[in-house]
Amino acid sequence: xxxxxxxxxxxxxxxxxxxxxxxxxxxxxxxxxxxxxxxxxxxxxxxxxxxxxxxxxxxxxxxxxxxxxxxxxxxxxxxxxxxxxxxxxxxxxxxxxxxxxxxxxxxxxxxxxxxxxxxxxxxxxxxxxxxxxxxxxxxxxxxxxxxxxxxxxxxxxxxxxxxxxxxxxxxxxxxxxxxxxxxxxxxxxxxxxxxxxxxxxxxxxxxxxxxxxxxxxxxxxxxxxxxxxxxxxxxxxxxxxxxxxxxxxxxxxxxxxxxxxxxxxxxxxxxxxxxxxxxxxxxxxxxxxxxxxxxxxxxxxxxxxxxxxxxxxxxxxxxxxxxxxxxxxxxxxxxxxxxxxxxxxxxxxxxxxxxxxxxxxxxxxxxxxxxxxxxxxxxxxxxxxxxxxxxxxxxxxxxxxxxxxxxxxx
Numbered sequence: 191x192x193x194x195x196x197x198x199x200x201x202x203x204x205x206x207x208x209x210x211x212x213x214x215x216x217x218x219x220x221x222x223x224x225x226x227x228x229x230x231x232x233x234x235x236x237x238x239x240x241x242x243x244x245x246x247x248x249x250x251x252x253x254x255x256x257x258x259x260x261x262x263x264x265x266x267x268x269x270x271x272x273x274x275x276x277x278x279x280x281x282x283x284x285x286x287x288x289x290x291x292x293x294x295x296x297x298x299x300x301x302x303x304x305x306x307x308x309x310x311x312x313x314x315x316x317x318x319x320x321x322x323x324x325x326x327x328x329x330x331x332x333x334x335x336x337x338x339x340x341x342x343x344x345x346x347x348x349x350x351x352x353x354x355x356x357x358x359x360x361x362x363x364x365x366x367x368x369x370x371x372x373x374x375x376x377x378x379x380x381x382x383x384x385x386x387x388x389x390x391x392x393x394x395x396x397x398x399x400x401x402x403x404x405x406x407x408x409x410x411x412x413x414x415x416x417x418x419x420x421x422x423x424x425x426x427x428x429x430x431x432x433x434x435x436x437x438x439x440x441x442x443x444x445x446x447x448x449x450x451x452x453x454x455x456x457x458x459x460x461x462x463x464x465x466x467x468x469x470x471x472x473x474x475x476x477x478x479x480x481x482x483x484x485x486x487x488x489x490x491x492x493x494x495x496x497x498x499x500x501x502x503x504x505x506x507x508x509x510x511x512x513x514x515x516x517x518x519x520x521x522x523x524x525x526x527x528x529x530x531x532x533x534x535x536x537x538x539x540x541x542x543x544x545x546x547x548x549x550x551x552x553x554x555x556x557x558x559x560x561x562x563x564x565x566x567x568x569x570x571x572x573x574x575x576x577x578x579x580x581x582x583x584x585x586x587x588x589x590x591x592x593x594x595x596x597x598x599x600x
Contacts, residue, residue: 199243225282413538425525442536455505481560
């Protein structure tokens with residue numbers, strides 16, 4: 191049975207441009223189901239004929255606009271006919287996709303994103319981190335929901351992406367998902383990588399991000415003080431899983447390793463160095479940077495405590511990241527710590543409380559943390575009030591003789 195097919199051009203009156211012109215939309219209807227897209231044309235509403243779906247008059251603008259609308263109509267009719275000839279089933283979305291050039295593989299945003307995530311998943315645990323993979327999946331899900339909600343379709347052609355799509359997606363994340371600027375920034379970065387990958391592969395000609403800008407806001411990097419670390423260590427728990435998560439968090443506080451790098455440790459990463467001490471030698475999964483850390487007594491004790499408890503040749507029996515992330519929050523509250531403790535705080539605590547507060551040079555710390563730039567280390571490392579007090583005490587003693595001389599002269 192022949193399907194019912196209709197093309198309608200209409201104005202999107204609820205979204206006028208700053209110059210007063212109104213966008214022209216195209217609606218395709220097949221068997222009562224609709225699919226629509228922007229014609230990338232803006233017209234003066236006063237010169238639009240609703241019945242014919244065309245501009246009135248003989249002006250140059252009207253003639254050119256009508257010529258473009260005719261061209262779109264011919265293209266849609268051809269796409270519809272091609273689908274009817276090849277397939278037994280035709281839908282409005284299939285016609286729209288075919289007209290917009292979405293028929294070929296990897297020419298739609300979500301299809302490209304989905305394929306990227308599938309390829310990325312195969313590299314997790316080797317050269318890619320699990321957390322980065324989860325972030326790509328989260329951005330994909332947000333984009334999928336945004337496209338369905340805003341454009342009423344399941345996917346969108348790469349060539350249809352415009353700067354307005356990016357700003358509208360940001361508004362969706364901010365208004366619908368209640369995300370802060372820094373979270374939006376962290377989601378836009380993976381999205382931008384997908385766009386650049388599409389450009390490099392020739393699937394996209396124009397960069398929709400070219401006029402877009404979002405700046406990450408500076409935030410206070412939280413860390414635990416000596417007293418708070420002591421509160422964690424002195425905590426007692428009925429659940430053995432809480433004790434394990436607490437110990438792993440303390441391990442990271444005294445090594446500066448991220449959760450991923452800790453979870454990937456094997457016995458091969460423990461090496462005795464020229465100084466006779468045991469060191470952790472590994473590559474950061476996030477950046478690939480080589481890092482070397484001498485094992486202090488606390489992490490060494492934790493390794494011995496859980497020796498033989500792990501599987502797959504891992505050094506420590508590390509639960510999945512969500513369990514660790516949520517568990518340490520509960521544990522911190524049980525220990526009386528009022529801060530919103532995140533797992534990454536262990537790395538900040540290593541930089542600030544363990545190292546800088548005990549006079550470790552920031553250059554050495556940067557090397558141990560596996561940072562490519564010392565500026566990154568400066569973001570992590572905060573000087574505590576105790577450190578300032580101790581340094582001022584040393585300065586006071588160093589200047590005591592000079593100060594005595596000056597005071598006597600005054």
